[in-house]
Amino acid sequence: PYLGRKIKVALVGLGRYAEYMAAQMKDCEYCEVAALVSGTPSKLESWGKTYNVPLKNRYNYQNFDSIKDNPDVDLVYIILPNAMHKEYAIRAAKAKKHVLVEKPMAVSAADCLEMIKVCTANKVQLAMGYRLHFEPFNMEMMRLGQKEVFGKVRIVEASLGYFAGEKGEWRLNKKLAGGGPLMNLGVYCVQAGRYITGEEPMAVTAQYGPILRKELFTEVEETITWQLEFPSGAICTSTTTLSAGIDRIYASAENGSFELSPAISYGPFKGRTREAEFDFPTINQQATQMDAISQILLENRTMPEHISGLEGWKDLKVLEAIYKAADTGTKVKI
Ligand code: NDP
Known part of the structure; x- marks a missing residue:
């Protein structure tokens, strides 16, 4: 063409x-x-x-x-x-x-x-x-949430972690990475909360997990958990870590639930609603x-805005608020 x-x-x-x-x-x-x-x-x-x-x-x-x-x-x-x-x-x-x-x-x-x-x-x-914006399983999660197919979304749980980390790599260097797994993996969880609800979070609480591998995590977090609050009353809870494998998105709405696991990697993914599994072809995401x-x-x-710089900026605002909430132990407005 x-x-x-x-x-x-x-x-x-x-x-x-x-x-x-x-x-x-x-x-x-x-x-x-x-x-x-x-x-x-x-x-x-x-x-x-x-x-x-x-x-x-x-x-x-x-x-x-x-x-x-x-x-x-x-x-x-x-x-x-x-x-x-x-x-x-x-x-x-x-x-x-x-x-x-x-x-x-x-x-x-x-x-x-x-x-x-x-x-x-x-x-x-x-x-x-943002490769998942073109990926059919995640696009289905966006549709089910944003179109309120099962009513209003109340709870999202989105977590991503890998057992990884090597001495000297930039991902463990605060200056080069801007933070730890929250920056590299957590951004996908924030995205999931935002694209399933179709809303912008208003406030966040967050907690750092323990440092288990002290020789690696001298500058950045190893594990972090946070809770986003959305204007509709929906909440999104997430954990991201470099010390365990987890890759799932679960959404619970008024009249049903829908989930992916695996959800965020390169696939193949598995999806189901409370009633039945749903399936799409595994695509070449890249x-x-x-x-x-x-x-x-x-x-x-x-x-389109959802894959533009504006979208990246919105996520960074949330990531910054998550760090602030974990650092201060208080609820932070976004
Ligand atoms: P790598 O460390 O494998 O590669 C980064 C490359 O950047 C290096 O090979 C090097 O290339 C160049 N570079 C320049 N300066 C430096 C420096 N000071 N330290 C280290 N590397 C440097 O990282 P990844 O490829 O895994 O990640 C790169 C980016 O891609 C990150 O922002 C990451 O978040 C993102 N990413 C996205 C994924 C996705 O699924 N969308 C998956 C994985 C990563 P050279 O030798 O050519 O100069």
């Missing part, structure tokens, strides 16, 4: 998720990996070969800004450690490229606002890599997200 035109994507930060993303993007119809940005020359060389990216489309962090002169790039996808998202989103926007940012959008709500401002000023679109965002750009449509 676009006369063979594809959105040309520059990947920034060639780590684990970028590697997975690039491999999945081979299934994309509307976009392709066209440029690479990395601090590691050997990656630029090996990825360049794998993805047929010519030398002129390979950048390091120092010469990245010259991407503005490269017509082979439409969209810059930032897959760096969280605290670096802001700088590279802003540099990409100033180079007049559309921007796609991995979760969490940044390490503070103020940073998110700045990113939004610079993208608007430079007339480029800003999207979030390719689906990239094609959906690329079609929006090819059609010159505005990024």
Whole structure:
């Protein structure tokens, strides 16, 4: 439908998720990996070969800004450690490229606002890599909740955890990650509470869990539990941790319940209402997200709010409030 035109994507930060993303993007119809940005020359060389990216489309962090002169790039996808998202989103926007940012959008709500401002000023679109917004099981949870199929949602329980953590990795570094598992995994639970109720939380209470692996968790939390209160009276309780596996979303409404487990990983997922299981195909989440965002750009449509920078900012406001509530032991208004 676009006369063979594809959105040309520059990947920034060639780590684990970028590697997975690039491999999945081979299934994309509307976009392709066209440029690479990395601090590691050997990656630029090996990825360049794998993805047929010519030398002129390979950048390091120092010469990245010259991407503005490269017509082979439409969209810059930032897959760096969280605290670096802001700088590279802003540099990409100033180079007049559309921007796609991995979760969490940044390490503070103020940073998110700045990113939004610079993208608007430079007339480029800003999207979030919220892959679950294109995933059928999660879209069904949104529909069941927001359309009140079982009446008003009263309780959501959304939790995500993995047994993980290695000495020296950026996820355990407060400065690079902005926090612990709350920033990397908890953001999905906040999202679930928001997209099932279709509401913005008003207040939060939160508690840190014990530090069991003292050698790893010197700067960031290992486990955190929190409770969001929504205007309708719904509550969403969540735990996120790097010391146990959990991956589930459960919603209880006036006349029924609906749940996913697993819910947030790459699938396959399992879903059920109180009455019956529901099933959808397991999709390639990464390719689906990239094609959906690329079609929006090819059609010159505005990024829908639920996958825009505004959505990332709303989540960061909640994440900040969760930390404040856990730090102070008080209920925090959002
Ligand atoms: P990795 O550590 O695997 O990769 C990060 C890459 O960033 C590195 O390989 C490196 O690439 C580059 N980098 C630049 N500066 C630094 C630095 N100071 N420390 C570490 N790395 C640096 O992380 P992930 O790929 O797992 O995560 C990247 C982002 O993607 C995060 O924001 C994360 O939240 C998000 N993510 C999203 C997922 C999803 O499902 N949506 C899943 C996993 C992660 P280079 O050598 O090329 O410079």
